[in-house]
Amino acid sequence: MAGPALALFGVFAVVPLLGVVVLSFMSWDGLGDPVWAGIDNWGRTLADPVTQNAMRLTVVVTVVSWLFQAPVSLLLGVFMAGRQRYRAVLSVLYFLPLLFSAAAVAIAYRALLDPNFGLGTALGIPWLSQDWIGDPDLALWVVLFVIGWCFVPFHSLLYQGGVRQIPRSMYEAALLDGAGRVQQFLHITLPQLKYTIITSSTLMIVGSLTYFDLIFVLTNGGPGNATRILPLDMYLTGFRSYDMGKASVIAVVLVVVGLTVSLLLNRLSGANKMESQMEGL
């Protein structure tokens, strides 16, 4: 009975996963037949300044978007867990970004951030009328903000669910002991959310390795290579420069990094606990 699932997953996920390792040792322009190239691709790719820059940017994007998204999602999740009526209404609206495709979000932000006809003009705030997407120093920050706009809703949902499972008796006991709101947050909410934090962080970090469509439509990696992170570097190298061997090397790097991070975080939380978290997903 598991046959069809196994066959589909095997052919279109497991085989390609192994295939990408093989292709990283081959030379292929995407049209003819791949030919053996040995470790040539690996040397070329790892020495390429564009790819090195992409690796550096990927680390920056991963770290900064975690630093931005994790606290915001956690606090919003705690806020959304409140039973007040207006919070329930806000929670419904917070979810809306999840409905838009990355392409749609990127298109909307391109228009909204237009230096002449965008938000700066609308609000009459000159500071907002910058060339957000055309300026190499600003584009990366725009990308990080828009990524947060897209993904914070999902993670705040996870935290909302986590907070609602904390036994209320813990808070009642703390209240009797005279603990204030901040103390309750630091000594009950935060420790109780440990596993939610780890699950959410894993998804965020592995997710950072897949940000492709949003950046592709928003900046296409530019200006210059200012927002060309690894997944985009992989696509542009493979499907724009027709260098599939080199693109496969980048893909293997992405897989290895993603797997390593997942396993490390898994270890951090205690293997079984993590697994049950993932199952819950």
Add this chain to the structure above:
Amino acid sequence: MSAHAPRTARTAPNVLGGLAGWAWLAIIIVPIYYILVTSLRPQADYYAENPLSWPARPTLAAYGEVLANDFLRYFGNSVFVTVVSVAAVLVVALMASYVVVRSARRSATRLFQVFLLGIAIPLQATIIPVYYLIIQLGLYDTLWALILPSIAFAIPLSVLILTNFMRDVPGELFESMTVDGAGEWRTLWSLALPLTRPAIVTVGVYNALQVWNGFLFPLVLTQSAETRVLPLSLWAFQGEFSVNVPAVLAAVVLSVLPVLTAYVVGRRQLVSGLTAGLGK
């Protein structure tokens, strides 16, 4: 889902939390409001009016233009790909989950671990071999080129959610079915399926959202306008109508309408389904 954070009734209202909540609402709503008002603005007024003001002369002209540019065909493609993919995922993932939960064999655990791996790995990194495979199968530039990998990539998460849910079904129920002489298929159909319905809805809506909004597969695996799906058409519109921002944003609104409808109808189910397992 019963207990929760401090009751505000007994303490002072959380002013800071409230303010942050409203601030985040503004961040979420402003771009969405902007999309809507701009799509209703006449193209000529786009350069003249305040971008966030309600249009002085609201019009559906932008929508008309989008519909006149093959939008319905792209819409139809998206519907076909999404419906077929999600239906197939639900069927195969439900069967696989049943095996994982009910089979005592070691191979069932192995199977489960293979699927777990699919979550830990950024599967998009396999796009180049998938492209190669699709060409070899002669499926390049067909809608099946989108459907087959979409199903495969949706299996891990779907099996995880369904498995988790099915584990809560008491074993005695399954056993009593067996005692009554029901085969595996009967048990799956008349016991596992009805009891896991909430999880099936969650998985269905979640995957529909993923497939509907997917961009990488269509970009790499299709080429012609005949096989174009919505997210790709938005990108194409942006290129074609670069000076007609209202039309591009009208296409965005049209592409999100079905999903918005699904959200309004199935919100409670989706949200509780997604969060229920995670807090465990």
